[in-house]
Amino acid sequence: MQQVAKNHEHGHAHDHEHGHEEHEQLKVLGFWIFLVTDCILFGTLFATYAVMNHSFAGGPTGAELFALPGVIASTFILLTSSFTSGLAILAMNKGKVKELIGWLIVTALLGLSFIYLEVTEFIHLVHEGATIATSGFWSAFYTLVGTHGLHVSIGLFWMLAIIIQLRRRGLTPVTRRKVTTLSLYWHFLDVVWIFLFTVVYLMGVM
Amino acid sequence: MANHGNHSSHAESHGSLKSYVIGFILSIVLTVIPLVLVMNPLFSKTATYITIMIMAILQFVVQLFFFMHIREGEKPRWNVQTLILGLFIVLTIIGGSIWIMAFNV
Structure with a gap:
């Protein structure tokens, strides 16, 4: 990419670094392939949900229990966090480490409030008598939504680790690559949530 | 853009x-x-x-x-090609499941 071309201008002194950056590019591609496999994972869970869509086994239905206000709040929170992780990338491209860490912290806090809302929702649902063992529908629901929530939670720990690394090592080709893959992961989780929001919640309450 | x-x-x-x-x-x-x-x-x-x-x-x-x-x-965009393959698999799984279940009622 352009970064590599820049190193070329510096001459042969940076040959080693050049090879290193190409290696980092390859790792970003590897991460893309991981995201695609993750896409297939969510695809199978969506398929399960579609199959179990009317299997309530006499228990509560989604339309009865879903509370849209909380879900709408989660949607906008995750959407904004996807944007702020993009702003983190812009700060990184300008070489501003402090600004980068700042946007990562904002993104992590938004992610944390998303998880908080999701846990609150699950607790509410269980109190209303919809546990993972209630019916095929609720099993599929908790597996699908819970897998996404688990991804976001893992992303939060990963973000924390990268913030610590950025504090210690600053911007190197390696930390740059890590921030790049993290932001790809975060955008991907937002995309999955959009489909969750549409298929599970919006279509669920109709 | x-x-x-x-x-x-x-x-x-x-x-x-x-x-x-x-x-x-x-x-x-x-x-x-x-x-x-x-x-x-x-x-x-x-x-x-x-x-x-x-x-x-x-x-x-x-x-x-x-x-x-x-x-x-960079030019051979392997990421795009992988994504297309992934989306094809996802659509087959979801579309196929819904299709089969449509005949199960």
Whole structure:
């Protein structure tokens, strides 16, 4: 990419670094392939949900229990966090480490409030008598939504680790690559949530 | 849009503030429209289903282009090819499951 071309201008002194950056590019591609496999994972869970869509086994239905206000709040929170992780990338491209860490912290806090809302929702649902063992529908629901929530939670720990690394090592080709893959992961989780929001919640309450 | 061509000075490869802001605004609009349609139904149920699915797919495209910068990168774009394969598998699994279940009622 352009970064590599820049190193070329510096001459042969940076040959080693050049090879290193190409290696980092390859790792970003590897991460893309991981995201695609993750896409297939969510695809199978969506398929399960579609199959179990009317299997309530006499228990509560989604339309009865879903509370849209909380879900709408989660949607906008995750959407904004996807944007702020993009702003983190812009700060990184300008070489501003402090600004980068700042946007990562904002993104992590938004992610944390998303998880908080999701846990609150699950607790509410269980109190209303919809546990993972209630019916095929609720099993599929908790597996699908819970897998996404688990991804976001893992992303939060990963973000924390990268913030610590950025504090210690600053911007190197390696930390740059890590921030790049993290932001790809975060955008991907937002995309999955959009489909969750549409298929599970919006279509669920109709 | 991805105006990386005329931003060579410091915005190294991953878009500009403008492209992120446009992407963000588009995402918000594409979230609000389905919400309004579901809360005050204007169309029939089937038409609403189709419209909100289209909005979700459009938003996926917005994230891919404005946030994930799918158009950038070195020339054989292996990431795009992998993504197409992945989407094909996902559509087969979901479409196939729904199709089979449609004959199970």
